[in-house]
Amino acid sequence: MTQPDRTLKPKDQSFEKIIFNKPIEYRLTNGISVFTISQNNTPLISLSIDIKAGEYFQPQPFVAFATHNLLPKGTLKYSAKIIAEKIASKGADISVSCGTDYTSVNITCMKDKFASLMQYLDDIIKHPVFNEQELQLLKEKEIQHLHLKEQKVDYLSSRQFFKQAFGPQHPMGKLLEEKHIREITSTTLRQHHNNFYTSNRTVIFCAGAIDDNIIQLLEKTFGSNFNGPSTQNNLNPTFKLSPSSEKFLLIDKPDAIQSSLKIGFATAKPNQKEYIHLKILNTIYGGHYSSRLMQNIRQEKGYTYGIYSSVSIYNDSLVFLIHTDTGAEYTQKVIDEIFSEMNRLHTKLIHKDELIATQNWILGAMMRMFDGAFSQMNVYRQLYASGLNQDFYSDYQEEIMQITPKRIKELASQYLNPALMHQVVAGVLKP
Amino acid sequence: MIKYERIVLKNGLKVISHYDPSTPLAAINILYNVGSKDENQDKTGFAHLFEHLMFEGSENIPSYDDVVQEMSGENNAFTNTDITNYYVSIPAQNIEKAFWLESDRMNSLTISEEKCKLQRHVVIEEFKQRYLNQPYGDLWLLMRPLTYKAHPYQWATIGKDISHIENASIEDVRAFYDKFYSPDNAILVVSGNVKPDMVFSLAEKWFGSIARKGNYVRNLPTEAVQKKQRKQIVKRDVPHNILLKTYHICRNSHPDYYAIDLISDILSSGNSSRFHQQLVKKQRLFTEASALLSGEIEEGLFYVSGLLAENVTFDKALAAVQQQIEKIQQKKVSKMELQKVKSKIITYLAKSNLSILNKAMDLAYAEVLGDVSLINKRSEFYQAVTQEDIQRVAQKYFQEKNSSVLEYCAK
Structure with a gap:
């Protein structure tokens, strides 16, 4: 058989504009928003109840985490065992997760089981009892986990970075210590639950095989006000960034065979357009596999298995962060390359081809993020939690086609500024 | 129920198509039927090291990653004891480019001393990051040889020891490619918004002419029945x-x-x-x-x-x-x-x-x-x-x- 002409690269077909499917919003009687995205070729439903009760709002570390973790571990009507049994016997998965802003209860199940799960969800969110034995078990487990994490250079450098960048009094910068876990009481958790797990701090997302019946069930279960009234005055405090003046910190681990590096900074959340531009700059610099950091430090030099940078929004702050693990003998070289790649973006305009390749990659990534109702739901949850509007990705699509090399260079000089960067190394630093 | 169609090309490549018009995307997955169990016990960690080299360019495509990026794709791969699996997800209209890309590296991979040396470094850093510099990271590195005495499952995919990766020579790498990266030792699957006819004709066009290389017959040592804890x-x-x-x-x-x-x-x-x-x-x-x-x-x-x-x-x-x-x-x-x-x-x-x-x-x-x-x-x-x-x-x-x-x- 003859070979095709392999020197001829097949042409890409021009990109159609991506149409971003938007959720439908319903309002329950008490004002809770329910955002739904339907998909008709699956028997599954996925429900997320997101409550603004995350780490930002906790009086001390571990409170938000412990509160949400114990939600399904015993309620007024049901023991932890019964809840676990009943939910599992419907083939459903329940998970709880705790972020900086929101904590969530997520459940995925077959559509025909949805109604039968509502009574448990109802009690889990509204009437957890914070059973002492369960709290004790959680404490033991989390103390062990903390000991384990404290042996990982990645964890050590990461938490120290947040302390340096936000300041030790900021909720993002306060380090979790064993004493926080030991000292916590169920009274503190009950208080946190009562103050923050209220209907006016709740939003619901639902994707998959949705019909009217499901909205009615949600109305019946979550449509009247629950929890509260709060005993705390200011439920939405703001915190000042007070970054450390020390820009470099070494956590010495002489036996480590790799060092973990975190370099970056925190600043006030920019406007949406600037944030989009920063995301584009970050993609070029270290945001994906073909980024400059990855190509230079992994693919050309072989110093690391992977190196990435990210820009993220946490409540009212923006965090830029470069992270990598590298052989102890390469640590200084990697730091030098990180800064030299910043400098390259300050001094030289990005070539047209690199910009086009970046545009293509970002558009493809957006298509994948929006593939199917379940992925879309997670995108909209994320936007909601970050205080970004639902048009974010259509705006992003416009901006990516319009941004100029000059703008990228300007932005790099402003944000990828070595003077802003906190450097934390956990491991070994050889000159 | 997942609907699919399947053909086998003359060179032995198995091709499977699953059509799903509900997405604008397509995924192309190539599984090579080779894992760390197929390695020589003195040269372990090879299947995985080779997976890294598959991204280092082929005859007509000096940079695999650049092409993936320009066609808005995302790709990755993994190796385990049994298989080496590569995948790329792309907007469905770019499917032919993905065939061109994947077939070129099956047809003729560029293997240079320099690239080989570089990826040895990367894999050694991976070994350290995931197995040596982590608490409990060596748990399975210890458990496998305790459990298996004859079968090659006795070593982990990353390899028995860093020295095996350090000593991997270019000749070893070439021989590995010729032995295992043959169309009759691979399975190609396309799922997503591409119709089966299209998948099969593109498979014929881009993969049909790739010659069978080795003729690998797997013959692994069997593990004797264990008699004592x-x-x-x-x-x-x-x-x-x-x-x-x-x-x-x-x-x-x-x-x-x-x-x-x-x-x-x-x-x-x-x-x-x-x-x-x-x-x-x-x-x-x-x-x-x-x-x-x-x-x-x-x-x-x-x-x-x-x-x-x-x-x-x-x-x-x-x-x-x-x-x-x-x-x-x-x-x-x-x-x-x-x-x-x-x-x-x-x-x-x-x-x-x-x-x-x-x-x-x-x-x-x-x-x-x-x-x-x-x-x-x-x-x-x-x-x-x-x-x-x-x-x-x-x-x-x-x-x-x-x-x-x-x-x-x-x-």
């Missing part, structure tokens, strides 16, 4: 003790496999499981404990692992695990408990059908197991498992003489 104790600078216990089980394609999988769920899936209720909550011997299958194609492992609670001895922990195993062997599991773990699997299977990439990988895996139609039979097989099956397989496989124990102690 094995035990190893190690001390490491870690915060807490971990217990790991393995049992040899059947091949993935054996009918018992599904019952064993359900046992692992009965024991440790979720907070209603026996381990959580008994070992963690009631007896407070473990902070967490799980029972899992290694999931390998040939005779693999069922294993129990757990993080011991403070001041609990290994003997006590082992006795408690043994008690749970004996309970399964001696007392029939209730209908309700069995139904519970089956329901969870049905939901799990529905979930895995949501992503075209998952479907593509699952199809390729079913094919490498020997029969692509397995993809739609999995839920029947689980449903068919009876209370008696659970008891029978527990008695058959979970015998002390068939087990190995690793006590991983904190210094």
Whole structure:
């Protein structure tokens, strides 16, 4: 058989504009928003109840985490065992997760089981009892986990970075210590639950095989006000960034065979357009596999298995962060390359081809993020939690086609500024 | 139900197409039927090192990554003991470019001394990051040689030792490519918004002319039946003790496999499981404990692992695990408990059908197991498992003489 002409690269077909499917919003009687995205070729439903009760709002570390973790571990009507049994016997998965802003209860199940799960969800969110034995078990487990994490250079450098960048009094910068876990009481958790797990701090997302019946069930279960009234005055405090003046910190681990590096900074959340531009700059610099950091430090030099940078929004702050693990003998070289790649973006305009390749990659990534109702739901949850509007990705699509090399260079000089960067190394630093 | 069509090209390449018009995307998955089990015992870690080299350019495409990026794709790969699997997800209209890309590296990979040296470095950093510089990172590096004495599952995919990777020569790499990266040793799956006719004609065009290379016939040493429990104790600078216990089980394609999988769920899936209720909550011997299958194609492992609670001895922990195993062997599991773990699997299977990439990988895996139609039979097989099956397989496989124990102690 003859070979095709392999020197001829097949042409890409021009990109159609991506149409971003938007959720439908319903309002329950008490004002809770329910955002739904339907998909008709699956028997599954996925429900997320997101409550603004995350780490930002906790009086001390571990409170938000412990509160949400114990939600399904015993309620007024049901023991932890019964809840676990009943939910599992419907083939459903329940998970709880705790972020900086929101904590969530997520459940995925077959559509025909949805109604039968509502009574448990109802009690889990509204009437957890914070059973002492369960709290004790959680404490033991989390103390062990903390000991384990404290042996990982990645964890050590990461938490120290947040302390340096936000300041030790900021909720993002306060380090979790064993004493926080030991000292916590169920009274503190009950208080946190009562103050923050209220209907006016709740939003619901639902994707998959949705019909009217499901909205009615949600109305019946979550449509009247629950929890509260709060005993705390200011439920939405703001915190000042007070970054450390020390820009470099070494956590010495002489036996480590790799060092973990975190370099970056925190600043006030920019406007949406600037944030989009920063995301584009970050993609070029270290945001994906073909980024400059990855190509230079992994693919050309072989110093690391992977190196990435990210820009993220946490409540009212923006965090830029470069992270990598590298052989102890390469640590200084990697730091030098990180800064030299910043400098390259300050001094030289990005070539047209690199910009086009970046545009293509970002558009493809957006298509994948929006593939199917379940992925879309997670995108909209994320936007909601970050205080970004639902048009974010259509705006992003416009901006990516319009941004100029000059703008990228300007932005790099402003944000990828070595003077802003906190450097934390956990491991070994050889000159 | 996943609909698919399948053809085999003249050069032996198997091609499977699953059409899903509900997405604008397509996934292309190529599975090479080679894993670390096919390695020479003095040159381990090769299949995985080779996976890295597959991204270092081919005859007509100097940079694989650049092409993926310009066609808005995302790609990755993994290697395990059985297979090496590559995938890329792209907007469906760019499908031909993906065929061009994947066929060029099957047809003629560029293998240079320089690239080889570089990826050795990257893989050594990966070895350190994931296995050496992590607490408990070497758990399986120790457990595999304890459990297997003849079969090549005795070494981990990353390799026995960093020196094997350091010593990998360019000749070794070339020989590996010629032996295993042949069309008749590969499975190509396309899922997503591309019709089967299109998939098959593109496959014919871009892959049809690639010549068969080696003629690899797998002939692996068989593991003798274990006659006595094995035990190893190690001390490491870690915060807490971990217990790991393995049992040899059947091949993935054996009918018992599904019952064993359900046992692992009965024991440790979720907070209603026996381990959580008994070992963690009631007896407070473990902070967490799980029972899992290694999931390998040939005779693999069922294993129990757990993080011991403070001041609990290994003997006590082992006795408690043994008690749970004996309970399964001696007392029939209730209908309700069995139904519970089956329901969870049905939901799990529905979930895995949501992503075209998952479907593509699952199809390729079913094919490498020997029969692509397995993809739609999995839920029947689980449903068919009876209370008696659970008891029978527990008695058959979970015998002390068939087990190995690793006590991983904190210094």
